[in-house]
Amino acid sequence: MDLIITTERLILRQLLPSDAEAMFEMDRNPNVHKYLWNKPVETIEEITEIIENIRKQYLDNGIGRFAIVVKDTNEFVGWAGIKFITEPENGHVNFYDFGYRLNEKHWGKGYASEASYAWLAYGFNQMNIKIMYAAAHSDNGASNRILQKIGMTLKEHYLSDEIQWNWYEMFAPTTN
Known part of the structure; x- marks a missing residue:
């Protein structure tokens, strides 16, 4: 898989083993995991395993989470x-999910929105995803605002592990 997506400020590329240190810095931060079951990672080995699993998704599904890198700094x-x-979530199975996670020091810079628009365009236009x-x-105001800003529609609330989540959907744009 040689996919690279670029935006005005960002490069979206496969996660690599060499991203482990930067990803560990992000995922060990309790603030990053405040709305992710409050379970920050504790070891670099956990990150190495996560990256391996994501890289396996590239092979198995032809897609997965990609690194967000700033063009100007390569950060x-x-x-x-x-x-x-492929596992049931909120009554759905075998569906495409869009997601993102940023290091706290990069919050509020518009990177999540910029990457989101690029991924949605790719998913709908190149992968022909229909929904x-x-x-x-539910309490993560910033992520909920971003999902609404990029055009996703809040459909319902659901409980998972005793946490209330907001469920969003977006249909592929239609052309007339």
């Missing part, structure tokens, strides 16, 4: 992308 700021979900889903913790 890893987080990840975003489309994931094919994309996303979920955000």
Whole structure:
């Protein structure tokens, strides 16, 4: 898989083993995991395993979460992308989920929105996905605002592990 997506400020590319240190810095931060079950990673080995699993998704599903890198600095700021979900979630199975996660020091710079628009365009236009889903913790105001800003529609609330989540969907644009 040689996919690279570029935007005005970002490069979206496969996650690599060499991203482990930067990803560990992001995922060990309790603030990053506040709305992700409050379980930050504790070891670099956990990140190495996560990256291996994501790279396996590239092979198995032809898509997965990608690194977000700033063009001007080559700095890893987080990840975003489309994931094919094969386990049941909110009554759905075998669906495309859109998601992102950024290092706290890069919050509020518009990177999540910029990467999101690029991924949605790719998913709908190149992959011919008909409907994309996303979920955000109901109390995560920033992520909920981003999902709404990029055009996703809040469809319902659901409980998972005693946490209330917001369930979003977006249909592929139609041309007349």
